[in-house]
Amino acid sequence: MAKCDICGKDVSFGIKVSHSHRRSNRTWKPNIKRVKAIVEGSPKRIYACTRCLRSGKVTRAI
Numbered sequence: 344m345a346k347c348d349i350c351g352k353d354v355s356f357g358i359k360v361s362h363s364h365r366r367s368n369r370t371w372k373p374n375i376k377r378v379k380a381i382v383e384g385s386p387k388r389i390y391a392c393t394r395c396l397r398s399g400k401v402t403r404a405i
Contacts, residue, residue: 348389350392354371355370356368357370375390375392375393377389377390378390380403386404387404
């Protein structure tokens with residue numbers, strides 16, 4: 344699974360609990376996109392989560 348190159352957001356793990364309180368493992372996957380962005384003055388393909396894209400931490404390349 345990919346990881347955000349900006350903030351480091353990654354898959355997190357936890358426990359799913361049903362109504363009858365049976366427990367099983369589950370994962371929360373971040374919403375990550377592969378985008379073309381300006382990195383150190385040149386366009387480059389990076390993985391960025393949508394939170395970083397929306398907040399303006401990533402400058403998109405055309």
